[in-house]
Amino acid sequence: MNFASLPDRRAALDPDGAAVSDGRQALTNVQLLRRVQAATRHLQDLGIGPGDVVALKLTNRVEFVLLLFAAWRLGATITPVNPSMTDVEVARQLEDSGARLLVGEDSEAPAPDGIAVLAVGELREGAVEQDQVPPTDPSALALLIYTSGTTGVPKGVMLDHANIAAMADMGRRALEVGPADRCLLILPLFHVNGIVVSTLMPLLAGASVTIADRFNPETFFDVVERERPTFFSAVPTIYSMLAALPDQVRPDTSSLRFAVCGAAPASADLLTRFETRYGVPLIEGYGLSEGTCASTINPVAGPRRAGTVGLPFPGQEIRILDAEGSEVPPGVDGEVVVRGPNVMRGYLGRPDETAKVLVDGWLHTGDVGRLDADGYLTLVGRSKDMIIRGGENIYPKEIEDVLVSDPSVLEAAVIGVPDEKWGEVVVAYVQPRPGRTVDSTALIDLCARSLTGYKRPTSYVVVDAIAKNAVGKIDKVSLRASHAAASASS
Incomplete structure (x- = not known):
């Protein structure tokens, strides 16, 4: 599928059909095409062409979608930036x-x-001559999605047009999405799910997309009742907030065929509570940016198994490997590895790190899981130190690097601790340099200048020495255990 020409195809098949909308505007298929053509000419006049990278630092809005297609029509690449x-x-x-x-x-x-800036309000809308969409090279870079890593430095996940086409088609088939569907987009468009699964996949299937404003549990079901979507995707934190609404909240959810839960582990209890209360099947899945978002999903029509993240998407393979790299039988824990046309090309400019995770065509996730006899995947662990707060992946090394830049800090260890609302929150342990005193207020200010809000520690614990293991490395297992014990006794 050439996504650059998808607006043309939709406009030809159903000119007046709904395409994409937000709280400010609603576009039919032919209007979408005309706006994409205008945006394409605007980017072209700014000198954008094949191989160039366009960064989108935008809130969720229609213009994000227009610029995706416009950049691809010119052979350019999009990198979304968290606002x-x-x-x-x-x-x-x-x-x-x-x-x-x-x-x-x-x-x-x-x-x-050296980087030009375009205010989104200045994006052209006027009519332009019909452009000719060149065939897109499937191996051309479509998206650069930045994700944190164990090194603490965010890496650019290179997704080409073949990757996004494969993932969108896999999603369409697995979720049985068709022209009658309407996706409500509530996840951020700077995430690969927002772009590929919640936007490109429904548009490919002939469905429409409604882009919601910032999520608010108190008004969410008002949006559902007004827009009548047939499905949406969200993270466990959102479902937890909705499940905790007062008992008198009884919305009309009859338009919803299902909702997808992913990006962080969800308890079977949460899935059951949400589905029982609102009558909406909650479909849990699993994936990574490196796999263009998703690798497994519980069936929409077939048997769903609470506590698992389902079966591989059509066209993907899942294996479980032991420490020596050998495949283990069903029921045995090991590292989850994934293979399929959705797996990334690699990390931009990081061949060594790419080689560590892409081995003989298999993506090594670093996550620990097991398959049952029917191929359903259960996750039992995840990348060693990663913290997941409200569906956002946080790697402690990035935060630790910021903390040790303070001249009073000798060492820092960042852990995730359980939190009822967010799933996990960040806690920082810091050890002072000899003869120095750590000022927690200064650390708060330092993190505020250097880190996105969700990455900032919620508390700072100053200790004489940070626990180490037998080989002298920081022992986060014992640190998490001692923190839990201290919390339980306080």
């Missing part, structure tokens, strides 16, 4: 990706030298 990131984090992503243009909200500050 809540600090200037330091944004500059790092722009430099690493080699972005030539940053499209931001109308109040966007100037970009680093």
Whole structure:
């Protein structure tokens, strides 16, 4: 599938059919095509062409979708930027990706030298001559999705057009999505799920997309009743908030065929409580940005198994390997590895790190799981130290690097601790340099300048020495255990 020409195909098949909308505007298929053509000409006039990278630092809005298609029509690549990131984090992503243009909200500050800035409110809308969409090379880079890593430095996940086409088609088939469907997008468009599974997949299937405003549990079901979506995707934190609404909240959810739960582990109890209360089947899945979002999903029509993350998507393979790299039988724990046309090309500019996770065509996830006799995957662990807060992946090394930049800090160890609302929150343990005193207020200010809000520790614990294991490495297993014991006794 050439996604650059998808607006043309939709406009030809159903000119007046609904395509994409947000709280400000609603576009039919032919209107979508005309707006994409105008945006394409605008980018072209700004000098964007094949191989260039366009950064989108935008909230969820129709223009994000327009710019996706516009960039692809020119052979360019999109890198989404989280609007809540600090200037330091944004500059790092722009430099690493080699972005030539940053499209931001109308109040966007100037970009680093050499990068042009376009305010989204200035994006052209007028009619232009019909453009010719060149065939897209399936191996051309479509998306650069930045994800944190164990090194603490975010890496650019390279997804080509073949990757996104495969994932969108897999999702369409697995979730049985067709022209009658309407997806409600509530996850951020800077995530690969928001782009591929919640936007491109339904548009490929002939369905429409409604982009919701920022999630608010008190108004969410008002949106559902007004827009009448047939499905949406969210993280466990969102379902937990909705399940905790007052008993008198009894919305009309009859339009919803199902909802997808992913990005973090969800308890079987949460799935059951949500489904029982609202009458909406909750379909749990699993995946990574490196796999273009999703690798397993519980069936929509077939048997769903609570506590598992389901079966492989059509066209993907899952294996479980032991420490020596040999495949283990059903019921035995090991590392989850994935193979399929959805697996990334690699990490931008990081061949060594790419070689560690892509081995003979298999993506080594670092997650621990087991398959049952029917092929359903159960996750029993995850990448060693990763913290998942409200569906956001956080790697402690990035935070620890910020903390030790304070001259009073000798060492830092960051762990995730259980939290009823977010699943996990970040706690930092810091050891002072000899003769120095750690100022927690200074650390709070330092993290506020350097880290996105969800990555910032909720508390700082100053200790004389941070626990080490037998080989002298920080022992986070014992640190988490001692923190849990201290919390239980307080």
